[in-house]
Amino acid sequence: MRSLRAFLLLPLLMLLGGSALAQGPTYGVGRTPTEEEIRAWDISISPTGEELPPGRGTPEEGALVYRRRGCAGCHGATGTDGRAPRLVKREARPGSDPWNWGRILPIRAPYATVVWDYINRGMPLNREGTLTADEVYALTAYLLFLNDVIPEDQALDAQSLPQVEMPNREAFAPLPDWKPGMPRLPGYPY
Numbered sequence: 001m002r003s004l005r006a007f008l009l010l011p012l013l014m015l016l017g018g019s020a021l022a023q024g025p026t027y028g029v030g031r032t033p034t035e036e037e038i039r040a041w042d043i044s045i046s047p048t049g050e051e052l053p054p055g056r057g058t059p060e061e062g063a064l065v066y067r068r069r070g071c072a073g074c075h076g077a078t079g080t081d082g083r084a085p086r087l088v089k090r091e092a093r094p095g096s097d098p099w100n101w102g103r104i105l106p107i108r109a110p111y112a113t114v115v116w117d118y119i120n121r122g123m124p125l126n127r128e129g130t131l132t133a134d135e136v137y138a139l140t141a142y143l144l145f146l147n148d149v150i151p152e153d154q155a156l157d158a159q160s161l162p163q164v165e166m167p168n169r170e171a172f173a174p175l176p177d178w179k180p181g182m183p184r185l186p187g188y189p190y
């Protein structure tokens with residue numbers, strides 16, 4: 001009985017606590033961010049790429065940026081031999097099983113815009129936000145070329161990047177008749 005009473009009392013206490021919080025004093029800290037500040041923070045790029053900034057880059061330019069911006073220092077000169085995760089798929093054979101490629105964003109991502117967004121926001125590690133839009137297009141083009149997703153002479157910009165067909169795109173679609181307990185992705189064990 002005792003424990004039952006405690007059990008019933010708990011939601012009541014939580015309710016009271018909640019309303020006490022709601023009536024708490026205001027401390028006068030913080031302020032509403034300006035439109036400009038929100039724009040500066042709101043840099044994520046959706047699959048459609050509509051938020052992409054103007055700019056352009058080719059795989060050839062990307063190879064230069066990769067060295068100039070120190071990517072090689074962590075990911076290795078070839079993108080496969082650094083301390084940081086490799087950036088080029090393991091299985092180069094055409095038609096090889098995508099799940100054997102390794103955790104390689106520039107081949108695994110469902111949309112090429114995800115690769116652009118990741119590099120733009122997260123790299124180079126510890127110097128994030130220092131790359132220009134042109135450099136990010138060039139690096140994305142370079143890494144997609146190294147993974148056989150685009151040809152060596154394809155330039156990427158805000159229009160062409162969202163058009164790139166990523167080879168692992170379909171593997172991200174859940175099975176249409178999925179039920180709890182079934183594997184979530186085709187060909188994947190869990």
Ligand code: HEC
Nearest residue numbers: 069070071073074084085103104105106119123124125139
């Ligand atoms: C200081 C070391 C360092 C530098 C410099 C660096 N990276 Fe990285 N990078 C990392 C680490 C560590 C990760 C893994 C981060 C994680 O998993 O959270 C990573 C992850 C990545 C990934 C995702 C890999 C994956 O498959 O998930 C990409 C793409 C990438 N880096 C590209 C670049 C590019 C392009 C540059 C140069 C502009 C660069 N990195 C510079 C350390 C670095």
